[in-house]
Amino acid sequence: MIRFENVTKFYARTPRPALDDVSIEIGRGEFVFLVGASGSGKTSCISLVQREERPSAGKVFVAGRDLSSMSAWKVPEHRRKLGVVFQDFRLLPDKTVYENVAFALQVIGKKRHTIRLAVPEVLEMVGLAGKEKRRPHELSGGEQQRVAIARAYVNRPPILLADEPTGNLDPTTSLGIMRLLDQINLTGTTVVMATHDEEIVNQWRKRVIELDEGVVVRDQPEGIYDSSRPARGELTVSEA
Template identity: 65%
Template sequence: MIRFDDVTKTYMRGQRPAVENLDIEFTRGEFVFLVGASGSGKSTLMRMVLKEVAPSRGTVYVAGKDLSRIPSWKVPALRRDIGMVFQDFRLLPSKTAYQNIEFALAVIGTPRKVVRRLVPEMLEMVGLEDKGKRLPHELSGGEQQRVAIARAYVNRPSILMADEPTGNLDPATAGGILDLLAEINERGTTVVMATHDRSAVDRMQRRVVEMVGGLVVRDEARGSYATPAPVSVISGNLPDDSAHRDEHPLEDQQEDSGPESTTAERSPAEDETHGATSAEEGSGTVASAGDVLEEDLIDEREALLVRDEDLDVEDAFAEEPFVSDPFADDAQEEER
């Protein structure tokens, strides 16, 4: 399903690689925890799966496809088969829970009839069937994350990537999110979750891959967060590589670079809270109107159109907006 073949990624010449000589495979239907200190290479690994960055050496395969051979205009199609869940939720603040999920379907031209069936199904699956009309700020942090998971899964991707999905949640709420991810995994989706959540890893007892300084130092079929292995940083057996970060301070600037930075401008920071702010349970964090999610989805729609030179793009977007209020009919009925 996902394979790294002798992959090394160096962001800037002279810097230490973010990942080095990476040879690992995640098979279909697996649930994998990626663990390691900040800067260990987890985020770079996930970004290469999404083809946000390309390896400096080696080959990344996703669903049997060599990503280096996929042209840029086909990347949106690739990403439709990869759901992504973030620590900071990245919901569109002006859209309801229903509309946030609907938006992921609208940009790929899903028929309205199918949307009206799928979105309620997703809301029910994540336990929010009665909260579809609520805006993100009216939901708790756990509820916002459930909406984000529903949005990531609504296209039934074969792979679901989760970057610290429980990082902003209290333990009880985090447990519910883990149960939801486990349910998605049981339906056949490969789940790869980067986390610092010790209790989550210990509770699930799934495959654990630990990274240190861009290298995989541990790969256990049914592992725990901590390990007696002497190469583990998170277990306190090996000092954190703070000297490396002092030597290359640019690595701590990934969060400031913004989502639209080019590959050359991005540092190899593996700050696992990339793009996130601290959020209290009950308030959460939502994306701004110009958030990368909406821009990426719009770019995806444009990418689908670029192949047809005869299509009038302006006319294509002049049609009635797809994302509408799904509860408008109910409101009109109440007025009558």
């Protein structure tokens, strides 16, 4: 579903690469935690999958398509295969919960009757039925993240990318968000979650890919994460 082939990413005016010869393969329906210290390259991986960035060397494939040879006009279609969730929710502050989610369908030209059916269904799924008319500032952080997940998932993309989705939330609220992402994964959606959240990673025991200074230092099924342990040089990449 997602394949990185020897991907190196340099940003302008930086001495070392953000990603250094990264090769990863993530299959359809997998749930993967992408872990590593701040600056290790997690967000860069997510940006490459979205084709917000392009590799300096190597290739990124998503759903069989080589993103480097994809023409610009095909990029919006590519992005429709992805739902994306961020640490800071990124909701439209003047729109209601319903409108925030509906907007994601309006911009891709979905018909009104489709929107009227899909939005309540996804809001029910994320546990926000009854809160359709609230604006983001009238919701808790956890509820705002649920709106963001509803917006990312309403078009049922085959891939959901989540960049530190629990980064602004307390542990109990984080657990609820993680349960929701797990539930989405159980519908067959591939989920890639970048996180520092040791508690979540260690509790859920899913595949863990660890980055350290842009290098994959660990790829482990049912892995754990200990951020206090120096990653590079102490661990080897297993054939997962």
